Structures are given as structure tokens and as C-alpha cells.
Amino acid sequence: MTTQRTAVVTGASSGIGEAAARTLAAAGYHVFVGARRLDRLEKLADEIGGTALELDVTDEDSVDAFTAVIPRVDVLVNNAGGAKGLAPIAEADLDDWQWMWETNVLGTLRITKALLPKLIESGDGLIVTITSVAALGPYDNGAGYTAAKHGQAMVHRTLRGELLGKPVRLTEIAPGAVETEFSLVRFHGDAEKAAKVYDGIDPLLADDIAEIIGFVASRPPHVNLDQIIVRPRDQGAVPGQFSRRS
Numbered sequence: 001m002t003t004q005r006t007a008v009v010t011g012a013s014s015g016i017g018e019a020a021a022r023t024l025a026a027a028g029y030h031v032f033v034g035a036r037r038l039d040r041l042e043k044l045a046d047e048i049g050g051t052a053l054e055l056d057v058t059d060e061d062s063v064d065a066f067t068a069v070i071p072r073v074d075v076l077v078n079n080a081g082g083a084k085g086l087a088p089i090a091e092a093d094l095d096d097w098q099w100m101w102e103t104n105v106l107g108t109l110r111i112t113k114a115l116l117p118k119l120i121e122s123g124d125g126l127i128v129t130i131t132s133v134a135a136l137g138p139y140d141n142g143a144g145y146t147a148a149k150h151g152q153a154m155v156h157r158t159l160r161g162e163l164l165g166k167p168v169r170l171t172e173i174a175p176g177a178v179e180t181e182f183s184l185v186r187f188h189g190d191a192e193k194a195a196k197v198y199d200g201i202d203p204l205l206a207d208d209i210a211e212i213i214g215f216v217a218s219r220p221p222h223v224n225l226d227q228i229i230v231r232p233r234d235q236g237a238v239p240g241q242f243s244r245r246s
């Protein structure tokens, strides 16, 4: 078995996942990066000396194949997920809801369940799950996403109790607005609509979250940062509340 500390990052082909992989590699981890877009992953893996593996967290066989080849896991970053659509419940698109449930909730469950034995075996495992401020309460037109993020958060938070006594720490990071491909995916590729979300504010960047992950991973084994909520200064605690420059 390899002795180098090993990290696994899902949804690593862009945004927070990619930035987290770079941060953890710089901290000395061998990083297994997983996502569907293998070309981008391979470029990243080359740059950071990691391993690129195709992964679709909504597909049981893909998760099995992915987790089977990873020999050791010290850190797991559950980052795969996202939003699709922004619509009132009266106009809910069931396909969007299903996608959000599959990626955020069941995706996190599948990967975490499969890697738990290796995280425990490491003697000092860490699971970082990237939820969202959408895991903290409702917002109008966002129920598909808030429902999925609450579900994902519950998988993660429940494990904290279930793993008490085992050498695994759990940290939930709940970010507000981070400028990544998040809004592009939410608006089904509409770049103009996506750009408007960050118009007139200074949003968080993927690196801001990656630095927090690096900090969490570098704490000593007895320190468990349970939950970290992080927003841009321009975003208030009330959903949808932003201070925008005109």
C-alpha cells in the first residue's frame, strides 16, 4: 500500500473541485481526481502529479470502478453536485429535481459509502462535503436545489454521529456565491443569465474555498471543524440578499 497521503476529489474538472485538487496536491497529497470530463481531468492530473479517473456519481457502476482502484484514502472531498433551474414549485421541472437529487444527495452517499472503509483504515480520515448556504434554509424558486442540498447535508451531518469513536473527521463547507460554472449549469448554459448572478458584487472564487479545505485538512487529528459557512462580503444571510454596485 502506498504510504503517501491520498486525497479524492469529486467534480474535479473545474471550479471548487479543481482548485481543491491543486491545493491538496501542493500540500503533499496524491490526489485522485474524478469527473465526467476526462480530457480536462487528465490535464489537471498531469499538472499536479495526480491520477485522473472518469467518474459519474449518478452511476453505481462508475462509482464502483472509481473507488475500486483507489488504494488508500485520507481525505475525501465531496464536491460533485450543483443546481439546475430556478423556478417556483408550481412550475417545477421534475428532470431538474431528479438530476439535483441524484448528483448532490445520492452522489455524495454513493462515494462516501464506498470509501468509508478506506477512510477508517487510514487512521485519520477526513470527509469534506461542499454543501451550500442552500442547505441552511429555504429560498423562493430554489426548492429543488435547497431540498437536494438539505438532503446532502443530512447524509454528511448524520455520519458525524454514526462515526463517533472512529478515526474520521467530517467538515461541511456551506458556501454562498462562488463564481464558477455553477450558474452556467443552473441556467442550462445561458452565459448571459449566469453572469448576471455575479454582476456588481465581488463573489467568492474557487480558490477561496480551496484554501479553507487546505486549512481544514491541515488541522491535527483531534480537531473537527464541523461546519463552515462562507459568503462574499456582498452577500447577506437572507437568501438572495446582495449588495450590488450599480
Ligand code: 8X3
Binding pocket: 131, 132, 133, 134, 175, 176, 177, 178
Ligand atoms: C450556491 C449558493 O448563494 O449562489 O450554492 O445561491 S448561492
